[in-house]
Amino acid sequence: MAYIGRFAPTPSGPLHFGSLVAALASYLDARANQGRWLVRIEDLDPPRTAPGSIDAIFRCLEAFGLHWDGEPMYQSLRQDAYQHALSQLQQQQLVYACSCSRSQFVSNPDYSCNCRQTAPSSQPVAMKVIAADTRFTVQDLILPPQTQHLAQQVGDFVVQRKDQLFAYQLAVVVDDAAQNISHVMRGSDLYDQTPRQAWLQACLQLPQPHYAHIPIITNTQGQKLSKQNLAAALDLKQAPALLSEALERLGQATPCNFRQAPVAEQLAWAVEQWDIKAIPARKQDPIAFA
Ligand code: GLU
Numbered sequence: 036m037a038y039i040g041r042f043a044p045t046p047s048g049p050l051h052f053g054s055l056v057a058a059l060a061s062y063l064d065a066r067a068n069q070g071r072w073l074v075r076i077e078d079l080d081p082p083r084t085a086p087g088s089i090d091a092i093f094r095c096l097e098a099f100g101l102h103w104d105g106e107p108m109y110q111s112l113r114q115d116a117y118q119h120a121l122s123q124l125q126q127q128q129l130v131y132a133c134s135c136s137r138s139q140f141v142s143n144p145d146y147s148c149n150c151r152q153t154a155p156s157s158q159p160v161a162m163k164v165i166a167a168d169t170r171f172t173v174q175d176l177i178l179p180p181q182t183q184h185l186a187q188q189v190g191d192f193v194v195q196r197k198d199q200l201f202a203y204q205l206a207v208v209v210d211d212a213a214q215n216i217s218h219v220m221r222g223s224d225l226y227d228q229t230p231r232q233a234w235l236q237a238c239l240q241l242p243q244p245h246y247a248h249i250p251i252i253t254n255t256q257g258q259k260l261s262k263q264n265l266a267a268a269l270d271l272k273q274a275p276a277l278l279s280e281a282l283e284r285l286g287q288a289t290p291c292n293f294r295q296a297p298v299a300e301q302l303a304w305a306v307e308q309w310d311i312k313a314i315p316a317r318k319q320d321p322i323a324f325a
Pocket of ligand 1: 043044045077207221222225
């Protein structure tokens, strides 16, 4: 099977150090396996797309020498594909309309949705997929295999929101298949969600890529670096030093004085030396990024 990897940022703000580590890991694993490396802009929720952030992401990847193959894919242009997938689920009677509101779940932890039994009368509705009522296991190339009983541990989950936007879970499996992604390497915050994606792949008869989850980078409060908690944008003037720090977080031993080496030189060396087994098998990097 030809190796095709991807980086799939949500353009809700500029890339931060955690995004760099994820982009770098997927890039190096693809290049070390003579693979292609694609970029997909996950602008599924247009109001959350920060103005200028898509261009800033491309400029940032280029500044770090992370050159992608082909044209980027944009989720905002993929509504027909998601609608087609939803229709396939509807034909198999694997989805149902749900009129519950988020606040019902949030205000009452014991709230249980009955929409699967009683067709909701009021509009608008979200569409939920029926969770697998069995235990199944998804392998990971870094973390241990993960066994989940989706119906008991997660429950039915949303594939199209009430505001008609398609949910990440549906879009990601449709797009990974459309881009023929063979390897998904990303932050471990998505590890627990992978069985949901594997279930949708099974329902839609899509191939399952290999998954590899890397430790997430946190701030000094122990939170994952993210746009929500205002992680600093990557400083492009510091690209060589940041790239070599990202390599260290991925467990790749770097030569002395590497922090000053041009990014192209660092990447060429890192592709040559790449060792996926050296990536720490843990969900979180123990050192905060300050
Ligand atoms: N768009 C997601 C993010 O920016 C990543 C999704 C994925 O890699 O599956 O966190």
